[in-house]
Amino acid sequence: MSSGYVLTKRAQRDLNRIRAYIAKDSPRAAVHFIEGLIEEFDQIAAFPFMAQAVARNPSFRRLPYGAYVILYQVSEQEVVIRSIEHSATLK
DSSP states (O other), X not given: OOOOEEEOHHHHHHHHHXXXXXXXXXXXXXXXXXHHHHHHHHHHXXXXXXXXXXXXXXXXXXXXXXXXXXXXXXXXXXEEEXXXXXXXXXX
């Protein structure tokens, strides 16, 4: 099974964008939120099938985190975090 996780370039950009957006109002809240997301990534790596598969593409899974959704894929070696999107932008 998976032994960890990796972030795609897109997911890293998403993290940076989310951090910057929240930090405009509260740098402390931004740090707290990103730390929480990273804890979720660790949980996903430990229990990769805990989240719902995406209907249109079952190789993807989605896990809500606050107003965001973590989209990821599972391989035998690792979990690949593909993106972190605001739930309002998902259809």
